[in-house]
Amino acid sequence: MTPTPPRFADRLLRFFCDPYLxxxxxxDLHEEFAYxxxxxxxxxxxxxxxxxxxxxxxxxxxxSRTGRSQTGGSSFMKRRQRNDPSTFFLNAAMIRNYVAIxxxxxxxxxxxxxxNITGLTVGLAVSMFIALYVWHEFHYDRFExxxxxxxxxxxxxxxxxxxxxxxxxxxSFGRAIQQQIPEAEAVVRFSAGLGEVVxxxxxxxxxxxxxxxxxxQSMLSVMGLRLLHGDAKTALSEPSRMxxxxxxxxxxxxxxxxxxxxxxxxxxxxxxxxxVLDDLPTNSVIQFNGLVSLNSxxxxxxxxxDTYQRTGFLTTYLVLRQGAKVSxxxxxxxxxxxxVNFVDASAKIFLxxxxxxxxxxxxxxxxxxxxxxxxxxxxxxxxxxxAVINYVSLTTARATKRAREVGVRKAxxxxxxxxxxxxxVESFLTTTLxxxxxxxxxxVLFPWxxxxxxxxxxxxxxxxxxxxxxxxxxxxxxxxLSGSYPALLxxxxxxxxxxxxxxxxxxxxxxxxxxxxxxxxxxxxxxLICSVxxxxxxxxxxxxxxxxxxxxxxxxxxxxxxxxxFSGLRDKIRQWAxxxxxxxxxxxxxxxxxxxxxxxxxxxxxxxxxxxxxxDKPFFAMMGIRWxxxxxGWEAGPVTKELNIYNQTLIKEAGIADxxxxxxAPFKNEPTDGVVNDFHVRSLHGPxxxxxxxxxxxxxxxxxxxxxxxxxxxxxxxxxxQALDHLKELYNAHQPTSPFDYYFLDEAYNKxxxxxxxxxxxxxxxxxxxxxxxxxxxxxxxxxxxEVRTKEIxxxxxxxxxxxxxxxxxxxxxxxxxxxxxVIASPIxxxxxxxxxxxxxxxxxxxxxxxxxxxxxxxxxxxxxxxMQSLKAALTNPVKxxxxx
Amino acid sequence: MxxxxxxxxxxxxxxAVAILDESAYGVTVTQEIEQQTGRxxxxxxxxxxxxxLEEKGFLSSTMGGAxxxxxxxxxxxxxxxxxxxxxxxxxxxxxxxxxxxLPPQTLQLMGG
Numbered sequence: 001m002t003p004t005p006p007r008f009a010d011r012l013l014r015f016f017c018d019p020y021l022x023x024x025x026x027x028d029l030h031e032e033f034a035y036x037x038x039x040x041x042x043x044x045x046x047x048x049x050x051x052x053x054x055x056x057x058x059x060x061x062x063x064s065r066t067g068r069s070q071t072g073g074s075s076f077m078k079r080r081q082r083n084d085p086s087t088f089f090l091n092a093a094m095i096r097n098y099v100a101i102x103x104x105x106x107x108x109x110x111x112x113x114x115x116n117i118t119g120l121t122v123g124l125a126v127s128m129f130i131a132l133y134v135w136h137e138f139h140y141d142r143f144e145x146x147x148x149x150x151x152x153x154x155x156x157x158x159x160x161x162x163x164x165x166x167x168x169x170x171x172s173f174g175r176a177i178q179q180q181i182p183e184a185e186a187v188v189r190f191s192a193g194l195g196e197v198v199x200x201x202x203x204x205x206x207x208x209x210x211x212x213x214x215x216x217q218s219m220l221s222v223m224g225l226r227l228l229h230g231d232a233k234t235a236l237s238e239p240s241r242m243x244x245x246x247x248x249x250x251x252x253x254x255x256x257x258x259x260x261x262x263x264x265x266x267x268x269x270x271x272x273x274x275x276v277l278d279d280l281p282t283n284s285v286i287q288f289n290g291l292v293s294l295n296s297x298x299x300x301x302x303x304x305x306d307t308y309q310r311t312g313f314l315t316t317y318l319v320l321r322q323g324a325k326v327s328x329x330x331x332x333x334x335x336x337x338x339x340v341n342f343v344d345a346s347a348k349i350f351l352x353x354x355x356x357x358x359x360x361x362x363x364x365x366x367x368x369x370x371x372x373x374x375x376x377x378x379x380x381x382x383x384x385x386x387a388v389i390n391y392v393s394l395t396t397a398r399a400t401k402r403a404r405e406v407g408v409r410k411a412x413x414x415x416x417x418x419x420x421x422x423x424x425v426e427s428f429l430t431t432t433l434x435x436x437x438x439x440x441x442x443x444v445l446f447p448w449x450x451x452x453x454x455x456x457x458x459x460x461x462x463x464x465x466x467x468x469x470x471x472x473x474x475x476x477x478x479x480x481l482s483g484s485y486p487a488l489l490x491x492x493x494x495x496x497x498x499x500x501x502x503x504x505x506x507x508x509x510x511x512x513x514x515x516x517x518x519x520x521x522x523x524x525x526x527x528l529i530c531s532v533x534x535x536x537x538x539x540x541x542x543x544x545x546x547x548x549x550x551x552x553x554x555x556x557x558x559x560x561x562x563x564x565x566f567s568g569l570r571d572k573i574r575q576w577a578x579x580x581x582x583x584x585x586x587x588x589x590x591x592x593x594x595x596x597x598x599x600x601x602x603x604x605x606x607x608x609x610x611x612x613x614x615x616d617k618p619f620f621a622m623m624g625i626r627w628x629x630x631x632x633g634w635e636a637g638p639v640t641k642e643l644n645i646y647n648q649t650l651i652k653e654a655g656i657a658d659x660x661x662x663x664x665a666p667f668k669n670e671p672t673d674g675v676v677n678d679f680h681v682r683s684l685h686g687p688x689x690x691x692x693x694x695x696x697x698x699x700x701x702x703x704x705x706x707x708x709x710x711x712x713x714x715x716x717x718x719x720x721x722q723a724l725d726h727l728k729e730l731y732n733a734h735q736p737t738s739p740f741d742y743y744f745l746d747e748a749y750n751k752x753x754x755x756x757x758x759x760x761x762x763x764x765x766x767x768x769x770x771x772x773x774x775x776x777x778x779x780x781x782x783x784x785x786x787e788v789r790t791k792e793i794x795x796x797x798x799x800x801x802x803x804x805x806x807x808x809x810x811x812x813x814x815x816x817x818x819x820x821x822x823v824i825a826s827p828i829x830x831x832x833x834x835x836x837x838x839x840x841x842x843x844x845x846x847x848x849x850x851x852x853x854x855x856x857x858x859x860x861x862x863x864x865x866x867x868m869q870s871l872k873a874a875l876t877n878p879v880k881x882x883x884x885x
Numbered sequence: 886m887x888x889x890x891x892x893x894x895x896x897x898x899x900x901a902v903a904i905l906d907e908s909a910y911g912v913t914v915t916q917e918i919e920q921q922t923g924r925x926x927x928x929x930x931x932x933x934x935x936x937x938l939e940e941k942g943f944l945s946s947t948m949g950g951a952x953x954x955x956x957x958x959x960x961x962x963x964x965x966x967x968x969x970x971x972x973x974x975x976x977x978x979x980x981x982x983x984x985x986x987l988p989p990q991t992l993q994l995m996g997g
Contacts, residue, residue, distance in 0.1 A: 023959060024910075024948070024960060025932060026958055027911075027951075027956070027958030027959065027960060028911035028928065028932070028955075028960070029928065030956050030958070031952070032911075032912050032915070032928065034954040035912070051927075052927065052928040052929065055927045055928060055929030055930070056928075056929045056932070
């Protein structure tokens with residue numbers, strides 16, 4: 001069979017080619033094809049055929065010439081109407097004309113252009129930034145080579161009516177999987193480390209580092225982590241090997257290649273650096289600063305050994321073979337579990353796909369995260385829509401000015417489609433300008449915004465193809481949206497009426513503009529209300545009495561191996577600060593790492609989640625914790641034996657009434673020595689948990705076995721940096737084994753609300769931006785109204801109208817719209833914020849003044865915007881406006 | 886229309902049509918140019934140029950001659966008109982005039 005040219009290309013040719021020319025062109029193409037098939041083979045001939053056909057499509061080549069026929073000309077394109085010599089509407093010359101006119105318009109109305117472009121730029125930049133952020137959040141962990149079949153193993157156990165998810169598993173679990181489950185292609189065990197650890201390369205490079213993790217050697221290849229130096233296969237295969245991130249490697253070894261060098265881990269264990277990792281992608285749940293081979297862990301001292309042998313601390317990932325069924329593997333895992341130590345037998349095992357870990361997963365945190373992403377996306381969309389609305393309403397408002405142009409164009413034979421394309425070209429030009437400006441803005445502000453908002457984002461996202469697809473989509477749809485209404489409205493003018501001057505500016509699209517203004521202010525007021533509520537709630541959380549006094553308290557970290565020096569150091573600090581201002585505890589307050597036990601209450605048989613901490617005697621007085629029932633002989637002298645102190649909530653949950661000191665112990669063998677009033681050591685998202693405080697004597701050393709904190713309350717008048725310097729001196733004088741480390745209680749408390757604070761900052765920014773955009777729009781509209789009504793105002797003034805009267809006349813229309821906006825926005829904002837507040841156990845009521853404030857503020861700002869123009873109009877001498885006609 | 890100006894490519898196409906005499910149409914013209922000048926030319930470019938030359942009055946065309954490999958479609962044969970011949974003559978004359986005005990030492994330098 002003789003090969004035929006590509007069918008589709010032929011059809012394409014038939015579609016666009018002038019039928020008059022089709023026969024010869026197609027004939028030539030077929031003949032050439034037959035020749036090329038013999039010369040270079042069918043495949044390449046087909047390629048050539050396509051290339052030739054596409055060569056004939058030249059939408060912009062159609063220059064009108066009088067040719068051998070009316071339909072001729074040197075273009076091969078079909079004409080829309082045969083025998084009509086008019087130009088094709090996407091004609092090069094006409095497009096040049098459109099662009100020229102558009103540029104002239106932009107230049108002539110500089111204020112309007114400025115407002116339009118500023119509004120669009122801000123809108124686009126903000127929505128691009130948010131799109132970037134949301135994109136980043138939704139594209140976690142897609143880069144791993146086996147991302148689609150990598151799963152994390154989690155166990156979900158029930159305690160009472162509480163579901164608790166554990167991601168930490170014992171090290172034997174991973175080994176058992178490898179032996180017992182054939183579907184597992186690879187197993188990776190990873191832990192982000194057990195808190196901070198000291199690393200040292202030489203005398204001058206000795207720092208405390210966090211997130212020095214442990215991992216199997218399969219980690220590097222399975223997770224697709226790229227090594228700058230070293231060999232991924234062997235980097236973690238043997239004990240005493242360590243991989244550093246680039247940042248850490250530079251910190252200790254500068255620019256030189258550190259592979260083969262030695263780093264001392266935790267003061268005494270030498271490690272060989274076996275690799276340097278490229279910066280980790282920020283869109284991954286796996287984050288660490290350095291990695292130690294997991295099999296070296298048992299040799300790293302008692303604490304590590306104990307953790308390794310007796311706890312579930314390893315996040316375990318599983319790569320399934322192609323085609324393996326998740327549910328079957330889960331069932332098998334349930335069986336594996338039985339043979340392994342330290343796994344709760346009642347817990348159910350689940351496999352969570354790696355890419356969904358960040359935003360999916362068990363637990364509420366992820367749901368909230370997702371929700372706030374959607375909120376952000378909505379806000380970004382709102383800002384963009386507002387900016388587009390600005391463009392539309394300003395363009396239509398100026399319709400009268402353009403009406404004459406439209407009339408003339410139509411009168412000399414312009415088609416409606418041509419006018420539509422003209423206005424599209426204009427909007428396209430404006431949005432393109434704004435798009436380019438916003439790209440520049442984004443580039444400039446990216447590092448700043450990233451830091452200010454505490455978003456750990458990667459600039460690498462900016463280079464990804466799909467992201468640019470989204471951006472270009474945004475830009476094109478923005479051009480189309482902002483161009484379509486003006487194009488349809490303006491091109492619909494009837495030339496006869498327009499040229500007679502019968503189109504009133506106040507008719508054309510006035511009601512649409514009113515709707516637009518209302519929408520803009522609804523959004524602004526709504527966001528303003530949200531901001532105010534967010535702010536008051538945060539203020540409430542910051543100032544709420546916690547039952548514990550956190551002001552001016554600094555906590556010094558004492559390492560476990562500093563127990564011998566501890567008493568001396570404490571006494572020195574007591575001498576300096578006054579013994580009533582110093583207390584000791586084993587727990588870092590206001591963090592989520594507070595020891596929690598599950599205990600069964602003797603009386604009610606309820607499982608209780610009990611927060612537990614060890615403190616010394618001065619802790620209570622110094623931290624301002626109130627007693628409900630102090631232990632017997634509390635005031636009399638020092639504590640000699642361990643005391644069990646419970647909080648009110650625990651006593652209530654345990655079902656104990658009256659004086660608990662006289663009654664049966666809430667838990668087995670742990671009688672009540674005293675009861676304190678409730679106080680918070682965690683965020684106010686939840687109520688106070690049941691709590692047990694163990695009070696130990698001054699001389700007791702078990703408290704610091706795992707390290708602890710000396711809390712020092714500084715005098716309100718103290719110069720804080722000086723005080724810290726002094727504390728550091730005292731600390732360094734006691735042969736410390738690790739660098740000076742401290743935290744402030746109130747800072748730690750505020751950090752608990754980091755995500756809320758971030759949300760608040762974002763909202764404040766957005767509110768400002770929407771108000772800006774809305775006011776820009778208002779300013780534009782007002783300027784225009786004044787321009788159109790100059791004569792009217794002149795006549796009114798001549799007839800005796802007062803300045804105030806004219807300002808009122810010009811402003812009251814807009815004020816009415818703001819009133820409507822307030823009525824629409826209030827219930828929506830109330831509903832949204834009310835559901836947000838449900839996440840807090842302690843929350844404010846949304847009161848009427850919030851709405852009044854938002855309404856008042858918006859009205860005020862709008863009035864200022866409007867009055868600039870209206871006052872100018874009202875104050876103009878009427879002679880000026882009436883003289884020229 | 887302005888005085889017909891002959892572009893460089895137009896000149897080449899016009900010459901190719903003149904060389905091919907009776908059998909000049911899209912495919913042959915394209916192949917002729919490729920063979921003689923060694924430069925790859927697009928089909929659409931040749932077609933456009935042929936049309937433009939016809940508009941300018943340098944070429945005339947007639948339909949005719951279908952073959953099987955064209956699926957029975959007719960060809961458009963082109964022939965050089967009197968105006969076309971004159972234009973070619975003019976171009977040649979201008980070239981020769983310019984060449985002859987070249988000082989002999991320059992000609993030597995150019996390896997002529």
